[in-house]
Amino acid sequence: MATEAFLRTAHGLEVVPGDETEMALMRTVESSPAFRTRLVDLDARLREMDAVGQDMAVLSLDPPGVQPYAAADAVPLAREFNDALAEIVRRHPGRFGGLATVAPQDPEAAAAELERATKSLGLNGIMVNSHTGGRYLDEPEFAPLLAAAEANRAPIYLHPRAPSTLAAYREYGLPGAIWGYQAEAGLHAMRLILSGALDRYPGLSLVLGHLGEGVPYWLRRIDNRHAFAARTAGAATPMPRLSLTPSEYFRRNFTLTTSGIDDPDVLGLALRAVGADNVMFAIDYPYEDPADAIAFLRDAPLTGDQRAALGHRTAERVFGLTARSASGRAG
Numbered sequence: 001m002a003t004e005a006f007l008r009t010a011h012g013l014e015v016v017p018g019d020e021t022e023m024a025l026m027r028t029v030e031s032s033p034a035f036r037t038r039l040v041d042l043d044a045r046l047r048e049m050d051a052v053g054q055d056m057a058v059l060s061l062d063p064p065g066v067q068p069y070a071a072a073d074a075v076p077l078a079r080e081f082n083d084a085l086a087e088i089v090r091r092h093p094g095r096f097g098g099l100a101t102v103a104p105q106d107p108e109a110a111a112a113e114l115e116r117a118t119k120s121l122g123l124n125g126i127m128v129n130s131h132t133g134g135r136y137l138d139e140p141e142f143a144p145l146l147a148a149a150e151a152n153r154a155p156i157y158l159h160p161r162a163p164s165t166l167a168a169y170r171e172y173g174l175p176g177a178i179w180g181y182q183a184e185a186g187l188h189a190m191r192l193i194l195s196g197a198l199d200r201y202p203g204l205s206l207v208l209g210h211l212g213e214g215v216p217y218w219l220r221r222i223d224n225r226h227a228f229a230a231r232t233a234g235a236a237t238p239m240p241r242l243s244l245t246p247s248e249y250f251r252r253n254f255t256l257t258t259s260g261i262d263d264p265d266v267l268g269l270a271l272r273a274v275g276a277d278n279v280m281f282a283i284d285y286p287y288e289d290p291a292d293a294i295a296f297l298r299d300a301p302l303t304g305d306q307r308a309a310l311g312h313r314t315a316e317r318v319f320g321l322t323a324r325s326a327s328g329r330a331g
Contacts, residue, residue: 002030002039002062003084009077011051016133019068022162022175027306030062038286045093045285052294055312057285058319059085060099064129064161068102074103078113086121097321098123098158101118104132107141111148118154124319125207130188134164137188138195146201155205155255155318160185160213177260177287178293186213191247194226196277202253205318209282211266216256216273219247231248250274257282258310262296276306280314 007030010132029035037044039062048146061081066074078101085098100117104111117123126149128137136154137146149156149240160181162169169175189208192198208215215222223245229236244252251274258267270279283293297311313323 001042001045001057003081004040005084006077006081006236007036007040009080009184010094012064012290013077016070016088018134018164018166019064019162020109020290021166021170022274023068026062026064026214027178035286042092043079046092048290049095052290054095054283054290054294056095056321057283058124058315058321059088059096060127060157060159061085061101063127065101065127067129067161069103069134070159071106071109075106075113078103078110079116082113082121086116086117086123089123089258094322097319099125099127099319102126102145104128104135104137104142104145109143111144114145114154115152118152124321125157125205127157127159129159129161130184131161131164136191138191138197144202146197146204149205150201150203153203153205155207155208157209158185158188159209163187171200180215185209186215189213189215189250189254190222190246192253193243193246194239196242198249198253200241204253205319206254207257207276208254209257209280209284211270212250212254212256212273215250216262216270219250219273221248247273251278254278255280258293258296259284259322260288262292264296264300267300271306275316276302276309277314280318280328281309281310281312 011027011030030039045057066078069077082100089098100114100121102113104110111207114126118125134227135141161184162175162181163184166175169180174180184206189206192206198204226246229239254274255278256270256274257280261267279321281297283290297307300312
């Protein structure tokens with residue numbers, strides 16, 4: 001979602017070098033009257049939730065949030081948005097949760113805002129839209145943000161955005177959700193795993209959408225090739241020694257959402273990879289159809305316990321949510 005105040009301010013800001021193509025596309029989408037209404041009209045959102053049988057939604061800022069802007073602009077803009085989001089959540093208890101936005105381009109300020117948003121404002125975690133200026137959370141400069149997330153038990157939702165290296169993606173619609181988004185978010189997850197960041201911050205809670213951004217498909221080969229590279233000189237570029245296998249970090253530190261992947265075969269793969277208690281239902285509103293997503297949850301070949309885990313129980317645990325009812329409807 002977004003607020004009119006955020007969109008007016010953000011669309012007037014200068015974009016940092018390298019993010020111009022992505023932001024030109026996003027500003028065009030956000031300026032479309034019909035789409036903008038779906039972002040900002042939360043009364044209409046509640047009516048749509050009621051119509052399809054959805055008790056609760058966790059709201060977050062339309063990507064890529066404040067990350068394409070200079071820190072001097074992004075830090076106060078994140079605070080203003082989080083204040084507005086927290087007020088929306090307070091006005092609708094049990095219907096909306098919220099993931100705060102932060103400005104990783106100022107890691108100390110981002111860490112402070114994470115703590116303020118989750119402690120003082122009562123929000124349920126943060127969303128980071130993958131890279132910030134081509135930099136990733138495993139890099140040393142972001143240590144304050146990871147430390148704050150672990151210390152405050154605040155989940156980080158790693159949301160996709162256009163890849164940091166655009167040259168090979170520019171044509172054919174590749175930068176966005178057709179291919180570039182999942183490639184970018186999957187890369188970020190693998191950097192966190194292979195860098196040793198999850199040995200330094202073993203309590204981090206990370207969330208990946210789209211049933212794991214392709215990582216579950218590759219887990220067996222990732223483990224196999226990582227083990228080969230670790231014992232074979234010259235088989236890989238330098239990499240740190242890890243305490244666990246890559247797949248063990250993935251199962252320990254990551255939770256997956258179904259957002260945008262209404263495919264029972266892919267869901268089955270994700271469930272086998274991480275278990276029902278590490279997969280949660282999501283819609284990817286307003287980019288996906290809520291009715292289709294709810295129908296998928298209802299009709300997917302799941303046991304009753306698996307459906308309860310996906311439909312509400314995992315999200316309640318990961319995000320610290322309390323839905324308005326125990327109706328068994330989707331959260």
